[in-house]
Amino acid sequence: MSMPGALKVAILATDGYEQAELLEPKQALEDAGIAVHVISNKDGVIQGYRDSDKADTVSVDLNFSQAHPEDYDALVLPGGVLNSDAIRQLPEAQIFVRQVEAAGKPIAVICHGAWLMISADVIRGRTLTSYPSLRDDIRNAGGIWLDQDVVTDRNLVSGRNPDSLPAFNQALLAAIHHPAEPARWAN
Template sequence: MSKQSLQQKRIAFLATDGFEQVELTKPWEALKNAGAEVVLVSPKSGEIQGVNHDEKADTFPVDQSVHSASAEQFDGLVLPGGVFNPDALRMCEDSVSFVRDFFKQHKPVAAICHGPWTLIEADVVRGRKVTSWPSLKTDLINAGAEWVDEECVCDQGLVTSRNPDDLPAFCDKAIEEFAEGRHAEQTT
Protein backbone atom coordinates (compact mmCIF):
# COMPACT_ATOMS: atom_id res chain seq x y z
CA MET A 1 0.00 0.00 0.00
CA SER A 2 1.17 3.51 -0.65
CA LYS A 3 1.78 5.97 2.16
CA GLN A 4 -1.22 7.88 0.83
CA SER A 5 -3.62 5.03 1.54
CA LEU A 6 -4.27 5.97 5.19
CA GLN A 7 -3.80 9.73 4.93
CA GLN A 8 -6.47 11.53 6.99
CA LYS A 9 -7.24 8.28 8.88
CA ARG A 10 -7.11 8.25 12.68
CA ILE A 11 -6.72 4.78 14.20
CA ALA A 12 -7.16 3.94 17.90
CA PHE A 13 -5.08 1.27 19.63
CA LEU A 14 -6.90 0.15 22.79
CA ALA A 15 -4.59 -1.39 25.38
CA THR A 16 -3.63 -1.47 29.04
CA ASP A 17 -0.88 -3.08 31.12
CA GLY A 18 0.15 -6.52 29.91
CA PHE A 19 -0.27 -6.07 26.14
CA GLU A 20 2.03 -8.16 23.94
CA GLN A 21 4.47 -5.45 22.88
CA VAL A 22 5.13 -6.59 19.30
CA GLU A 23 1.37 -6.86 18.69
CA LEU A 24 1.13 -3.13 19.35
CA THR A 25 4.43 -1.89 17.91
CA LYS A 26 4.38 -3.71 14.54
CA PRO A 27 0.81 -2.63 13.56
CA TRP A 28 1.51 0.86 14.98
CA GLU A 29 4.59 1.20 12.76
CA ALA A 30 2.81 -0.25 9.70
CA LEU A 31 -0.19 2.07 10.06
CA LYS A 32 2.01 5.14 10.64
CA ASN A 33 4.09 4.22 7.59
CA ALA A 34 0.85 3.99 5.59
CA GLY A 35 0.03 7.56 6.64
CA ALA A 36 -2.38 7.06 9.55
CA GLU A 37 -2.46 9.04 12.75
CA VAL A 38 -2.27 6.43 15.53
CA VAL A 39 -3.54 7.06 19.06
CA LEU A 40 -2.94 4.92 22.15
CA VAL A 41 -6.19 4.77 24.13
CA SER A 42 -6.33 3.15 27.57
CA PRO A 43 -8.37 2.99 30.77
CA LYS A 44 -5.09 3.94 32.50
CA SER A 45 -3.45 7.33 32.33
CA GLY A 46 0.27 8.00 32.09
CA GLU A 47 2.05 4.93 30.76
CA ILE A 48 1.14 1.31 30.17
CA GLN A 49 3.44 -1.70 30.47
CA GLY A 50 4.15 -3.95 27.50
CA VAL A 51 5.27 -7.56 27.81
CA ASN A 52 7.28 -10.01 25.73
CA HIS A 53 5.31 -13.15 26.53
CA ASP A 54 5.55 -13.26 30.35
CA GLU A 55 8.46 -10.82 30.79
CA LYS A 56 8.11 -7.05 31.28
CA ALA A 57 9.08 -5.06 28.21
CA ASP A 58 8.82 -1.32 27.53
CA THR A 59 6.32 1.24 28.75
CA PHE A 60 4.32 3.42 26.37
CA PRO A 61 2.65 6.80 26.93
CA VAL A 62 -1.14 6.85 26.77
CA ASP A 63 -2.48 9.48 24.37
CA GLN A 64 -6.13 9.43 25.42
CA SER A 65 -8.27 7.97 28.17
CA VAL A 66 -10.92 5.49 27.03
CA HIS A 67 -13.23 7.23 29.50
CA SER A 68 -13.21 10.35 27.29
CA ALA A 69 -12.70 8.61 23.93
CA SER A 70 -15.44 7.96 21.42
CA ALA A 71 -15.49 5.74 18.35
CA GLU A 72 -16.71 8.81 16.41
CA GLN A 73 -13.20 10.27 16.82
CA PHE A 74 -11.56 7.39 14.91
CA ASP A 75 -11.65 5.59 11.57
CA GLY A 76 -10.67 2.19 12.96
CA LEU A 77 -9.53 0.23 16.01
CA VAL A 78 -6.65 -2.16 16.76
CA LEU A 79 -6.77 -4.56 19.72
CA PRO A 80 -3.35 -6.04 20.55
CA GLY A 81 -3.21 -9.26 22.53
CA GLY A 82 -1.26 -10.41 25.51
CA VAL A 83 -3.11 -12.38 28.18
CA PHE A 84 -3.42 -9.66 30.84
CA ASN A 85 -4.37 -6.80 28.52
CA PRO A 86 -7.68 -8.06 27.06
CA ASP A 87 -8.62 -9.70 30.35
CA ALA A 88 -8.41 -6.28 32.04
CA LEU A 89 -10.11 -4.47 29.13
CA ARG A 90 -13.12 -6.77 29.17
CA MET A 91 -13.66 -5.88 32.84
CA CYS A 92 -13.75 -2.14 32.01
CA GLU A 93 -17.23 -1.10 30.82
CA ASP A 94 -15.92 2.02 29.07
CA SER A 95 -13.47 -0.13 27.08
CA VAL A 96 -16.18 -2.63 26.15
CA SER A 97 -18.55 0.17 25.08
CA PHE A 98 -15.76 1.82 23.07
CA VAL A 99 -15.18 -1.45 21.17
CA ARG A 100 -18.90 -2.08 20.66
CA ASP A 101 -19.38 1.41 19.22
CA PHE A 102 -16.95 0.73 16.36
CA PHE A 103 -19.27 -2.07 15.25
CA LYS A 104 -22.39 0.04 15.67
CA GLN A 105 -20.75 2.66 13.45
CA HIS A 106 -19.62 0.06 10.89
CA LYS A 107 -15.93 0.89 11.32
CA PRO A 108 -13.12 -1.63 10.76
CA VAL A 109 -11.55 -3.38 13.75
CA ALA A 110 -8.38 -5.51 13.88
CA ALA A 111 -7.70 -7.88 16.82
CA ILE A 112 -4.79 -10.28 17.23
CA CYS A 113 -3.96 -13.20 19.53
CA HIS A 114 -5.90 -12.75 22.81
CA GLY A 115 -7.40 -9.43 21.60
CA PRO A 116 -10.74 -11.07 20.64
CA TRP A 117 -11.53 -11.61 24.35
CA THR A 118 -12.65 -7.99 24.42
CA LEU A 119 -14.77 -8.60 21.30
CA ILE A 120 -16.53 -11.44 23.11
CA GLU A 121 -17.40 -9.17 26.03
CA ALA A 122 -18.69 -6.53 23.57
CA ASP A 123 -20.93 -9.23 22.02
CA VAL A 124 -19.80 -8.50 18.45
CA VAL A 125 -18.52 -11.89 17.23
CA ARG A 126 -21.82 -13.73 16.81
CA GLY A 127 -22.12 -15.02 13.23
CA ARG A 128 -18.60 -13.94 12.27
CA LYS A 129 -15.67 -16.01 11.05
CA VAL A 130 -12.62 -15.29 13.25
CA THR A 131 -9.29 -16.62 14.41
CA SER A 132 -7.27 -16.06 17.58
CA TRP A 133 -4.77 -17.62 19.92
CA PRO A 134 -5.94 -21.26 20.16
CA SER A 135 -6.97 -21.04 23.83
CA LEU A 136 -9.77 -18.61 22.88
CA LYS A 137 -11.34 -21.05 20.41
CA THR A 138 -14.02 -22.36 22.79
CA ASP A 139 -14.80 -18.88 24.15
CA LEU A 140 -15.30 -17.55 20.62
CA ILE A 141 -17.44 -20.51 19.56
CA ASN A 142 -19.55 -20.15 22.72
CA ALA A 143 -20.01 -16.46 21.83
CA GLY A 144 -21.41 -17.48 18.43
CA ALA A 145 -18.35 -17.08 16.20
CA GLU A 146 -17.05 -19.54 13.63
CA TRP A 147 -13.43 -20.10 14.72
CA VAL A 148 -10.81 -21.16 12.17
CA ASP A 149 -7.07 -21.81 12.44
CA GLU A 150 -5.84 -19.44 9.72
CA GLU A 151 -3.12 -16.79 9.56
CA CYS A 152 -5.51 -13.92 9.01
CA VAL A 153 -9.29 -13.79 8.69
CA CYS A 154 -11.41 -10.85 7.58
CA ASP A 155 -15.18 -10.85 8.01
CA GLN A 156 -17.12 -7.67 7.23
CA GLY A 157 -14.35 -5.32 8.35
CA LEU A 158 -13.22 -7.43 11.33
CA VAL A 159 -9.60 -8.57 10.89
CA THR A 160 -8.28 -11.26 13.24
CA SER A 161 -4.98 -13.17 13.48
CA ARG A 162 -3.56 -15.85 15.78
CA ASN A 163 -0.15 -14.71 17.06
CA PRO A 164 2.93 -12.54 16.39
CA ASP A 165 4.02 -14.83 13.52
CA ASP A 166 0.91 -13.63 11.66
CA LEU A 167 1.75 -9.92 12.01
CA PRO A 168 2.79 -9.32 8.36
CA ALA A 169 -0.56 -10.61 7.04
CA PHE A 170 -2.47 -8.95 9.90
CA CYS A 171 -0.90 -5.55 9.25
CA ASP A 172 -1.46 -5.75 5.48
CA LYS A 173 -5.12 -6.70 5.86
CA ALA A 174 -5.72 -4.10 8.59
CA ILE A 175 -4.31 -1.36 6.33
CA GLU A 176 -6.55 -2.54 3.50
CA GLU A 177 -9.67 -2.50 5.70
CA PHE A 178 -8.84 0.86 7.32
CA ALA A 179 -8.29 2.36 3.83
CA GLU A 180 -11.78 1.19 2.78
CA GLY A 181 -13.41 2.82 5.81
CA ARG A 182 -17.08 2.10 6.53
CA HIS A 183 -18.38 -1.40 6.23
CA ALA A 184 -22.04 -1.09 5.41
CA GLU A 185 -22.70 -4.79 6.00
CA GLN A 186 -20.96 -4.89 9.39
CA THR A 187 -23.53 -5.21 12.15
CA THR A 188 -23.50 -5.66 15.89
Protein backbone atom coordinates in the same frame (compact mmCIF):
# COMPACT_ATOMS: atom_id res chain seq x y z
CA MET B 1 -14.96 12.09 12.51
CA SER B 2 -11.44 12.78 11.46
CA MET B 3 -10.61 15.44 8.87
CA PRO B 4 -11.07 14.36 5.25
CA GLY B 5 -7.97 12.49 4.14
CA ALA B 6 -6.55 12.42 7.68
CA LEU B 7 -7.18 8.91 8.96
CA LYS B 8 -7.05 8.20 12.68
CA VAL B 9 -6.92 4.80 14.41
CA ALA B 10 -7.46 3.94 18.08
CA ILE B 11 -5.52 1.18 19.83
CA LEU B 12 -7.15 0.02 23.07
CA ALA B 13 -4.72 -1.46 25.59
CA THR B 14 -3.66 -1.52 29.21
CA ASP B 15 -0.77 -3.01 31.19
CA GLY B 16 0.22 -6.45 29.96
CA TYR B 17 -0.21 -5.96 26.21
CA GLU B 18 1.92 -8.18 23.97
CA GLN B 19 4.58 -5.73 22.79
CA ALA B 20 4.78 -6.79 19.14
CA GLU B 21 0.99 -6.88 18.80
CA LEU B 22 0.72 -3.20 19.75
CA LEU B 23 3.95 -1.73 18.39
CA GLU B 24 4.08 -3.42 14.98
CA PRO B 25 0.52 -2.46 13.88
CA LYS B 26 1.09 1.04 15.32
CA GLN B 27 4.28 1.40 13.28
CA ALA B 28 2.64 0.03 10.10
CA LEU B 29 -0.20 2.54 10.48
CA GLU B 30 2.14 5.46 11.15
CA ASP B 31 4.34 4.45 8.21
CA ALA B 32 1.18 4.69 6.07
CA GLY B 33 0.59 8.26 7.30
CA ILE B 34 -2.23 7.33 9.67
CA ALA B 35 -2.49 9.01 13.09
CA VAL B 36 -2.62 6.50 15.96
CA HIS B 37 -3.84 7.06 19.52
CA VAL B 38 -3.21 4.57 22.31
CA ILE B 39 -6.27 4.66 24.56
CA SER B 40 -6.27 3.11 28.02
CA ASN B 41 -7.97 3.09 31.39
CA LYS B 42 -5.03 5.01 32.83
CA ASP B 43 -2.87 8.00 31.98
CA GLY B 44 0.90 8.01 31.51
CA VAL B 45 2.38 4.77 30.24
CA ILE B 46 1.33 1.14 30.00
CA GLN B 47 3.66 -1.83 30.43
CA GLY B 48 4.27 -4.21 27.56
CA TYR B 49 5.35 -7.84 27.70
CA ARG B 50 7.09 -10.34 25.44
CA ASP B 51 5.32 -13.53 26.48
CA SER B 52 5.70 -13.43 30.28
CA ASP B 53 8.70 -11.06 30.41
CA LYS B 54 8.38 -7.31 30.91
CA ALA B 55 9.26 -5.35 27.78
CA ASP B 56 8.89 -1.69 26.80
CA THR B 57 6.30 0.80 27.93
CA VAL B 58 4.11 2.83 25.59
CA SER B 59 2.74 6.30 26.22
CA VAL B 60 -1.01 6.60 26.55
CA ASP B 61 -2.49 9.33 24.35
CA LEU B 62 -5.97 9.42 25.88
CA ASN B 63 -7.93 7.65 28.59
CA PHE B 64 -11.42 6.30 27.96
CA SER B 65 -13.12 9.41 29.37
CA GLN B 66 -11.26 11.56 26.81
CA ALA B 67 -11.65 9.34 23.73
CA HIS B 68 -14.73 9.10 21.50
CA PRO B 69 -15.23 6.20 19.05
CA GLU B 70 -16.77 8.50 16.43
CA ASP B 71 -13.41 10.32 16.16
CA TYR B 72 -11.68 7.22 14.77
CA ASP B 73 -11.70 5.49 11.41
CA ALA B 74 -10.64 2.09 12.77
CA LEU B 75 -9.78 0.20 15.94
CA VAL B 76 -6.91 -2.15 16.85
CA LEU B 77 -7.12 -4.58 19.77
CA PRO B 78 -3.73 -6.10 20.63
CA GLY B 79 -3.45 -9.25 22.70
CA GLY B 80 -1.39 -10.23 25.67
CA VAL B 81 -3.10 -12.39 28.27
CA LEU B 82 -2.83 -9.82 31.09
CA ASN B 83 -3.98 -6.92 28.90
CA SER B 84 -6.83 -8.85 27.32
CA ASP B 85 -8.15 -10.24 30.60
CA ALA B 86 -8.05 -6.80 32.26
CA ILE B 87 -9.44 -4.67 29.43
CA ARG B 88 -12.36 -7.02 28.71
CA GLN B 89 -13.71 -6.22 32.18
CA LEU B 90 -13.87 -2.45 31.56
CA PRO B 91 -17.37 -1.28 30.60
CA GLU B 92 -15.90 1.76 28.80
CA ALA B 93 -13.73 -0.50 26.61
CA GLN B 94 -16.74 -2.70 25.80
CA ILE B 95 -18.82 0.35 24.87
CA PHE B 96 -16.01 1.68 22.66
CA VAL B 97 -15.85 -1.63 20.76
CA ARG B 98 -19.65 -1.84 20.41
CA GLN B 99 -19.83 1.68 18.99
CA VAL B 100 -17.04 1.09 16.46
CA GLU B 101 -18.68 -2.19 15.42
CA ALA B 102 -22.13 -0.57 15.13
CA ALA B 103 -20.63 2.08 12.83
CA GLY B 104 -19.18 -0.67 10.62
CA LYS B 105 -15.65 0.69 10.95
CA PRO B 106 -12.68 -1.67 10.63
CA ILE B 107 -11.69 -3.55 13.77
CA ALA B 108 -8.39 -5.44 13.83
CA VAL B 109 -7.91 -7.91 16.66
CA ILE B 110 -5.02 -10.26 17.29
CA CYS B 111 -4.31 -13.19 19.57
CA HIS B 112 -6.06 -12.83 22.97
CA GLY B 113 -7.51 -9.42 21.98
CA ALA B 114 -10.72 -11.22 20.94
CA TRP B 115 -11.64 -11.54 24.63
CA LEU B 116 -12.69 -7.87 24.62
CA MET B 117 -14.90 -8.46 21.59
CA ILE B 118 -16.47 -11.48 23.31
CA SER B 119 -17.21 -9.44 26.44
CA ALA B 120 -18.59 -6.62 24.27
CA ASP B 121 -20.93 -9.20 22.67
CA VAL B 122 -19.97 -8.43 19.06
CA ILE B 123 -18.71 -11.88 18.00
CA ARG B 124 -22.03 -13.61 17.27
CA GLY B 125 -22.19 -14.67 13.62
CA ARG B 126 -18.66 -13.42 12.85
CA THR B 127 -15.78 -15.49 11.50
CA LEU B 128 -12.35 -14.91 13.01
CA THR B 129 -9.12 -16.43 14.21
CA SER B 130 -7.26 -15.95 17.47
CA TYR B 131 -4.77 -17.65 19.69
CA PRO B 132 -5.98 -21.28 19.66
CA SER B 133 -6.95 -21.29 23.35
CA LEU B 134 -9.77 -18.81 22.56
CA ARG B 135 -11.42 -21.19 20.07
CA ASP B 136 -14.05 -22.40 22.55
CA ASP B 137 -14.66 -18.88 23.91
CA ILE B 138 -15.36 -17.60 20.40
CA ARG B 139 -17.62 -20.53 19.54
CA ASN B 140 -19.49 -20.20 22.85
CA ALA B 141 -20.05 -16.50 22.05
CA GLY B 142 -21.65 -17.46 18.72
CA GLY B 143 -18.63 -16.85 16.50
CA ILE B 144 -17.00 -19.08 13.93
CA TRP B 145 -13.33 -19.81 14.66
CA LEU B 146 -10.87 -20.67 11.89
CA ASP B 147 -7.36 -22.01 12.38
CA GLN B 148 -5.68 -19.52 10.02
CA ASP B 149 -3.03 -16.83 10.36
CA VAL B 150 -5.38 -14.00 9.33
CA VAL B 151 -9.12 -13.88 8.63
CA THR B 152 -11.09 -10.93 7.28
CA ASP B 153 -14.87 -10.93 7.69
CA ARG B 154 -16.46 -7.67 6.49
CA ASN B 155 -15.02 -4.96 8.79
CA LEU B 156 -13.29 -7.46 11.10
CA VAL B 157 -9.63 -8.41 10.62
CA SER B 158 -8.27 -11.03 13.00
CA GLY B 159 -4.82 -12.52 13.49
CA ARG B 160 -3.73 -15.64 15.33
CA ASN B 161 -0.51 -14.56 17.11
CA PRO B 162 2.65 -12.45 16.74
CA ASP B 163 3.87 -14.68 13.89
CA SER B 164 0.82 -13.47 11.94
CA LEU B 165 1.75 -9.78 12.21
CA PRO B 166 3.06 -9.19 8.66
CA ALA B 167 -0.15 -10.54 7.08
CA PHE B 168 -2.27 -8.99 9.85
CA ASN B 169 -0.81 -5.51 9.25
CA GLN B 170 -1.34 -5.85 5.51
CA ALA B 171 -4.99 -6.87 6.04
CA LEU B 172 -5.47 -4.03 8.56
CA LEU B 173 -4.24 -1.43 6.08
CA ALA B 174 -6.40 -2.92 3.31
CA ALA B 175 -9.47 -2.79 5.56
CA ILE B 176 -8.83 0.87 6.41
CA HIS B 177 -8.31 1.89 2.80
CA HIS B 178 -11.20 -0.25 1.44
CA PRO B 179 -13.71 -0.48 4.33
CA ALA B 180 -16.78 -1.25 2.20
CA GLU B 181 -15.39 -4.32 0.47
CA PRO B 182 -17.25 -7.61 0.99
CA ALA B 183 -15.76 -10.46 3.03
CA ARG B 184 -12.25 -11.48 2.04
CA TRP B 185 -10.38 -14.44 3.41
CA ALA B 186 -6.62 -14.45 3.82
CA ASN B 187 -4.26 -17.13 5.05
